[in-house]
Amino acid sequence: MIYTITFNPALDYVISVDHFEKGVVNRVTEEHIFCGGKGINVSAILKELGYESKALGFVAGFTGDEIVRRAQSEYGINADFIKVAEGMSRINVKLRSDEETEINGIGPKITDADLDKLFAKLDEMQMSDVLVLSGSIPKSISPTIYETILNRLQDKKIFSVVDATGDLLVNVLKYRPFLIKPNNHEIEEIFNVKLQGEEDLVKYAHKLQEMGARNVLISLAGDGSLLVDEHGGQHRLGVCKGKVKNSVGAGDSMVAGFIAGYLRNGDYKEALELGTACGGATAFSESLAKKDFIYENLRQLRGEN
Structure with missing residues (x-):
């Protein structure tokens, strides 16, 4: 089985404006809404290629419900997300005009109890399963979370794939990612x-x-x-x-x-x-x-x- 984790998924509201101007009313010429998140994207493409995966992560509020609905209905993926109590999943605005501009939301607060639920799901992984860790992590989670996960699973000899930057990447190299x-x-x-x-x-x-x-x-x-x-x-x-x-x-x-x-x-x-x-x-x-x-x-x- 392939597992992906999206710690901070979002609804991406993608809009086009012919010539965006600050301080005035701008009319949108085109708009789209997608459920966003690096792990979700990986699961969606794997599905297109005939490979099933389990998409894990955290969602909250009405936006979280919509992320799960869209992941299931539009991409057909197994969205096994954990619903957390505080906050709401992000809405990220992506403005396409003469220049591209992004405004990203904050995301929900993820507690230790929420993380324990994720660990319980990961503990079901079997030898030679694939785990994709990709993207940034919300501020409510320790920056060592990738290390914690790979340390927890290292005896299972899984195939880990890490698509991250800076210390988030460097600090997991000791766990020999695939x-x-x-x-x-x-x-x-x-x-x-x-x-x-x-x-x-x-x-x-x-x-x-x-x-x-x-x-x-x-x-x-x-x-x-x-x-x-x-x-x-x-x-x-x-x-x-x-x-x-x-x-x-x-x-x-x-x-x-x-x-x-x-x-x-x-x-x-x-x-x-x-x-x-x-x-x-x-x-x-x-x-x-x-x-x-x-x-x-x-x-x-x-x-x-």
Whole structure:
């Protein structure tokens, strides 16, 4: 079984304004509402690829109810969220105009008792299950929560995937995560360096492996991606061709595609290809990508079109 955790999910209210001006009434030309959260996004793309997962996390208030409803009805995922008593799940406003602007909500207060309920669900994990830890965590939770979870599960030899930044990522490397997905800028921040080229990318990917990571997938935005796998292999891939409509969820889609590609036959090249196709398909869609479009991008990537 694959498990994902979204600690602070949200309803994303995405609006378009032709030319946003401060201090005056602006008329929205287009609007959409999505249930957002990195773990939810991963579960949704896995579902498109034929892999079931259990989406865990915390929700609160009427917005939390709507997140769960949309996750189930729109994405068809198993949303096993914990309802907490205080606060409400976030509404994040994403304004698309001459510039993109985001205003993110706070989220509910998560107590120790709420965390115990999450731990009880995670204790059901079996050997070789997959756990995806992605995104930031709310202020009401200790910044060591990722470490706490992986320490609790380390005897089960699960496949952990961590898509996070800074200390949240660095501090879990000792638990040998199966996959981490930093971008080039995050690597520069971690090591306080300025990367000069692909040799440097490989060099610091190996350093992350020395710190514990098994596989390091480096996303390079428009320049594609680089995977340094646990067997010493290096896999370099460009990007799919298309018009970018949406950046939200593209990285999560890449993670989901990589997991699905690897689970099929343990081939890292195939995992990177499917991950890249998923990320591209979401970037070229108004929301998360659908199955047919993912495989259309995969064929394009392989030169089969």
